[in-house]
Amino acid sequence: MATPLSAAAVLTALRAEGVQVVEVGDWRTHNRNHKGAWGPVNGSIVHHTVTRGTANTVALCRDGHSALPGPLCHGVIAKNGQVHLVGWGRANHAGGGDGNVLTQVTAESYDTRPSAPTKGNANGVDGNARFYGWECENLGDGKDPWPAAQYEAIVRVQVALCRAHGWSAKSVIGHLEWSSDKVDPRGFTMPDLRADVAERLTHPAGWSPGATTPTPAPSPEENPMAGITKQDIYDAVWKTDQIPAPADAADIKTNQTWAAQSVLTDLHGRVRRMDATVAAQAVAIKALAGWLGGGADTATIVAAVESAIRDAVITVDVDINQES
Structure with a gap:
């Protein structure tokens, strides 16, 4: 159980893990907080979108539709591995789910899978308040492939959150493990994903298989600009509220x-x-x-x-x- 990361903190965590981030519009303040609490957070949920085309998928997840207003997640993980941040705060992604699963995820007390959920969107506990949500671009038919770059990004995003909060891989679940009326994600198994998250957590942030040990970055005293990117400068000048x-x-x-x-x-x-x-x-x-x-x-x-x-x-x- 933890306080949700700030928008700045999640950007730092994702970039440290090597995630290619795309910031979409006013994502830092785009949320459904007026409908209820966001936090404490207990974990992260992985979804598939049942859509094709990154631009359409990102627009849908940001804006929602007539029956379900956006944002529909915090980030869209595209086929090419880029992660499009579309909202931060409460988002319409988890819906209702099983309270027993929430207890197991919070305590990280299950074996390879949480117990099968018996509650769904209509009669379950509020998951939008308790989980980060990541929509992954895929048709969800079990046939649409998961490119290596996309799967790698899914792993890195979950590792970034787990590392930031001090969680293990058991804080990462699929939507089908949360709600009895959901089947996503399809095309890989959550135990396999958690195993890959757990492996990466044993290495430093940004690690990749076969990579050599990176040279330590200069300290701020040695280089005041260390770690500052062009995007950081752009955000500070153009996006910071001023007047x-x-x-x-x-x-x-x-x-x-x-x-x-x-x-x-x-x-x-x-x-x-x-x-x-x-x-x-x-x-x-x-x-x-x-x-x-x-x-x-x-x-x-x-x-x-x-x-x-x-x-x-x-x-x-x-x-x-x-x-x-």
Whole structure:
């Protein structure tokens, strides 16, 4: 039983284990926490998606569907071994499951498998609060292959969590071991996966079979930039919340604290709108100069200026939409 890792901590753990991570949108704050607790966590559940195509699979797992809102897991493990992080917090992945299985996983007290679950999604205990969830891209028909890169990534992800929490491989289960009405994952066995997780846990983080002992990295005192990647710098500059959003921002209800990206996007939009206003004013001034010199009556001048401004704004709006 443990407090869930923070988004920053799980990134560090995954990367230390050699996992290729892809960060998807606002995954750090995308969750279902408003529906209930997340944590304490007791383990990690492996799923298969019954989908084909990484892009579609990632989108589905991030956004969910009409009957089940996303995120549907914490990460999608693709065929090529990349792990797409789509949410962090409570996610709709485990559903209801067997309380006896939860007890066995928490205590890591079972032999090769937990006892067969007798509770399912409709009548089981809440698993979304207690488990990390990983959807693995596969049709789930027992025939769709599991590429070596994908299986290796599944192992590494589970090792990263186990190492971070001090768990053994027995904290990793399949969805079919949690819920009586689930069959995933199909195509490999969970005892085999746990054996591979256990083997890797006997080695240092990032170890691979046949690899030589890595040269120790410089200490922070020797190299202040040691361990810092381009992604870390990007996250720090572009994704860190910095300032309150303006009260008139279009997304003020869902994006109340802005990072650099939001600031620049808003600034760009305001400058373009100013361009439209200036263009309209220029047209109005030019029209006034012409019509006042021609002796037209006031009503005619007002109507003509309003028409000219309207045409100018429409033209500029079209230009903005085409260029953005």
